[in-house]
Amino acid sequence: MKPEIPEDIILLLLDDNLTPEQEEHLKNWLEDDPENKRAFVRAINIDYCLHDHFKSSGALDTMLAESGDETEPVNEQPNRSRRGHKKRNFRTRRTRSNTIRYLVLNLAAVAALVIIVHWYNVKEIRLTRDAVSPVVAELQGDIMLIAKDGERTLRPGERIRPGNVLTTREGEHAVLKYPDGTSLDVQPSTTATFNPGVVEKGTGKLVQLKTGALLADVAPQPKGKPFLMSSEFAMATVVGTRLEWSTDEKISRLSVTKGIVDLRCFLTGITLRVPAGKYAEAGPGITPALHDIEGMGKAIDVTPADTSTDIPFIEDNWILTDNYSESLKKVEKARDNYQCTATLGKTGLIFKGINTEKEWIAAEAKSRKTWDLSRPLRVTVEYEEPEFPKGRGNLAIRLLPSGLGNTSSPQVAVMHGRDLTGKTNFTVTGNNIQTVLYNEIIQKAMTPKPQHTLVMTVDRKKIVVSVDDKKLVDAVHGVKLGPVVIGVDAGLRASKGELKAHVISVKAEELKATRLK
Amino acid sequence: MDQQERFTRCWTQVQPTVASFIHSLISDYHAAEDALQDVAVVLYRKFDTYDESRPFVAWALGIARYEVMQRRRKYARSFIAHHSDLIESIAETYSEMSSELSQHRKYLGDCMKKLSDQQRASLKMRYEEGLRSEEISARVGSSAGAVRTMLNRIRNTLQQCIQHRMIEQEGGI
Numbered sequence: 133m134k135p136e137i138p139e140d141i142i143l144l145l146l147d148d149n150l151t152p153e154q155e156e157h158l159k160n161w162l163e164d165d166p167e168n169k170r171a172f173v174r175a176i177n178i179d180y181c182l183h184d185h186f187k188s189s190g191a192l193d194t195m196l197a198e199s200g201d202e203t204e205p206v207n208e209q210p211n212r213s214r215r216g217h218k219k220r221n222f223r224t225r226r227t228r229s230n231t232i233r234y235l236v237l238n239l240a241a242v243a244a245l246v247i248i249v250h251w252y253n254v255k256e257i258r259l260t261r262d263a264v265s266p267v268v269a270e271l272q273g274d275i276m277l278i279a280k281d282g283e284r285t286l287r288p289g290e291r292i293r294p295g296n297v298l299t300t301r302e303g304e305h306a307v308l309k310y311p312d313g314t315s316l317d318v319q320p321s322t323t324a325t326f327n328p329g330v331v332e333k334g335t336g337k338l339v340q341l342k343t344g345a346l347l348a349d350v351a352p353q354p355k356g357k358p359f360l361m362s363s364e365f366a367m368a369t370v371v372g373t374r375l376e377w378s379t380d381e382k383i384s385r386l387s388v389t390k391g392i393v394d395l396r397c398f399l400t401g402i403t404l405r406v407p408a409g410k411y412a413e414a415g416p417g418i419t420p421a422l423h424d425i426e427g428m429g430k431a432i433d434v435t436p437a438d439t440s441t442d443i444p445f446i447e448d449n450w451i452l453t454d455n456y457s458e459s460l461k462k463v464e465k466a467r468d469n470y471q472c473t474a475t476l477g478k479t480g481l482i483f484k485g486i487n488t489e490k491e492w493i494a495a496e497a498k499s500r501k502t503w504d505l506s507r508p509l510r511v512t513v514e515y516e517e518p519e520f521p522k523g524r525g526n527l528a529i530r531l532l533p534s535g536l537g538n539t540s541s542p543q544v545a546v547m548h549g550r551d552l553t554g555k556t557n558f559t560v561t562g563n564n565i566q567t568v569l570y571n572e573i574i575q576k577a578m579t580p581k582p583q584h585t586l587v588m589t590v591d592r593k594k595i596v597v598s599v600d601d602k603k604l605v606d607a608v609h610g611v612k613l614g615p616v617v618i619g620v621d622a623g624l625r626a627s628k629g630e631l632k633a634h635v636i637s638v639k640a641e642e643l644k645a646t647r648l649k
Numbered sequence: 650m651d652q653q654e655r656f657t658r659c660w661t662q663v664q665p666t667v668a669s670f671i672h673s674l675i676s677d678y679h680a681a682e683d684a685l686q687d688v689a690v691v692l693y694r695k696f697d698t699y700d701e702s703r704p705f706v707a708w709a710l711g712i713a714r715y716e717v718m719q720r721r722r723k724y725a726r727s728f729i730a731h732h733s734d735l736i737e738s739i740a741e742t743y744s745e746m747s748s749e750l751s752q753h754r755k756y757l758g759d760c761m762k763k764l765s766d767q768q769r770a771s772l773k774m775r776y777e778e779g780l781r782s783e784e785i786s787a788r789v790g791s792s793a794g795a796v797r798t799m800l801n802r803i804r805n806t807l808q809q810c811i812q813h814r815m816i817e818q819e820g821g822i
């Protein structure tokens with residue numbers, strides 16, 4: 133006679149509550165008939181799928197909750213259950229631990245996991261559940277986040293989960309902050325996988341760069357747990373420094389501006405110690421060596437201008453575009469509430485926009501005249517206090533290598549903006565590629581005034597920005613030599629009401645340069 | 650396609666089945682997650698020994714079985730993990746049913762919608778809050794046996810719903 137299985141025996145099994153008699157009963161039942169095994173497997177699989185289903189729900193809840201609380205601390209210490217594993221805190225944050233577990237299981241995490249194994253040939257890689265994850269401190273553009281639950285647009289304040297993949301396109305970037313103060317600027321046209329929860333014994337944070345560039349300002353890391361930044365060709369081991377890590381399909385490059393970083397080249401097996409002011413490359417056919425970063429540490433002082441050029445607002449001087457076509461596709465149905473324009477008027481550049489959707493939209497104007505940073509360039513922009521509706525919006529003045537939409541290098545952007553908190557502020561960012569020496573994000577409260585004057589001076593080694601005669605940035609940095617375009621753009625996100633921005637004048641001046649000793 | 654890509658592609662397809670199999674041997678869900686990660690590492694490291702003429706799922710389940718047995722002191726709480734013959738036969742069953750099992754996840758969400766609020770609340774306590782039957786019973790004021798019976802019925806309901814969906818949508822399993 134075929135033994136009957138009690139209907140709750142699966143749950144008893146999963147609860148670790150089977151008596152020896154019940155174990156024997158279940159064992160006999162399983163061995164008695166292949167169909168019993170199939171029934172057992174179905175039951176276990178449903179149980180597993182239910183775990184997975186509720187993890188997914190928990191992850192979504194958490195994401196939604198976090199998107200509405202951008203300043204909430206992200207780190208937490210796990211409770212331990214009597215089984216020796218984490219137990220959820222039912223009253224407060226159980227979905228957070230659920231979320232970590234959920235995302236750790238996703239494919240990207242596993243893919244990253246095997247990559248680490250490949251590179252390190254480690255014997256044992258384990259998941260550290262209390263590893264920290266970075267939070268989105270700033271973002272520009274509709275940056276794609278790939279997680280287990282699919283693709284979607286990255287949100288401000290969102291935590292980057294283990295295994296998440298960020299992909300930026302041209303003109304987009306995101307600044308991520310770790311709880312220890314480490315800052316990571318994900319540059320345009322970059323794809324990176326974040327695996328802070330997947331660690332080798334004795335290691336800490338990890339970012340795998342597939343293509344593009346990361347600018348990192350790494351806080352001192354715990355002893356034995358460096359910040360690892362990897363690519364196909366090499367691995368940088370960072371214990372606290374400032375650097376750029378970039379890669380494409382042929383070459384990876386590490387440029388160090390502060391501190392010392394160990395670079396392990398996979399193809400040669402050589403490890404280089406890269407000090408500040410040096411860069412090293414890794415890739416097929418490349419002999420590992422240290423190179424000087426051009427211009428590092430040598431600032432140029434600027435003297436009064438010897439040329440001055442107003443850039444009048446006429447069609448010959450300015451190109452007007454919108455860059456929201458991609459975003460528009462996502463919210464085609466809401467087109468009536470989704471537009472942003474730039475027009476050339478007698479009184480200057482006028483931006484108008486309305487956007488009740490969560491996608492960023494922007495209208496852009498760029499000057500046809502290009503400038504060469506072989507001489508210092510000073511740009512003076514006068515504009516009226518923008519009218520930002522409720523939501524997020526900004527008016528940005530940028531220096532770009534080849535026009536708006538291509539912010540790969542060098543970019544210096546000053547943004548007069550308003551975020552979801554209703555605060556009006558100024559954000560200044562600067563970065564470049566190849567020889568990245570500068571990456572500062574300075575955000576300051578902005579005093580509303582009828583009219584503002586922005587002055588931005590940039591050469592290959594230094595940037596100075598002031599607004600209304602108040603100096604916001606005065607920093608040594610590096611910018612790749614080459615033509616630069618001046619651009620102005622205004623953007624909106626999730627805004628109720630209309631953006632109105634009026635740029636009265638734009639003037640560019642080439643300056644004499646005096647090299648400092 | 651390099652080895653890493655090939656492995657990732659294969660692993661994507663079988664990971665839910667391997668995870669469920671490990672879950673059958675390690676009742677604690679979070680310990681099962683740990684074991685799954687370890688198994689994934691071992692699979693990748695041994696991927697160059699994988700004979701592509703064989704089903705990947707069978708190979709992966711074989712290694713998962715071996716790894717769990719090797720580490721049973723560390724992981725295994727289910728008595729099944731201490732019976733190698735039983736593990737082997739269950740692994741074979743998983744391998745045979747891999748395509749069917751992958752469909753469970755697909756239809757579970759829809760079938761969950763057919764549950765009553767009370768049933769969903771029970772599942773939430775069990776799977777989201779991680780409560781055992783005894784803990785749920787204390788909260789709802791019934792016996793642990795009654796809770797297990799209720800959860801089992803819900804699971805059966807879901808299973809039947811999923812089976813019907815599979816037949817309706819895909820002409821059977």
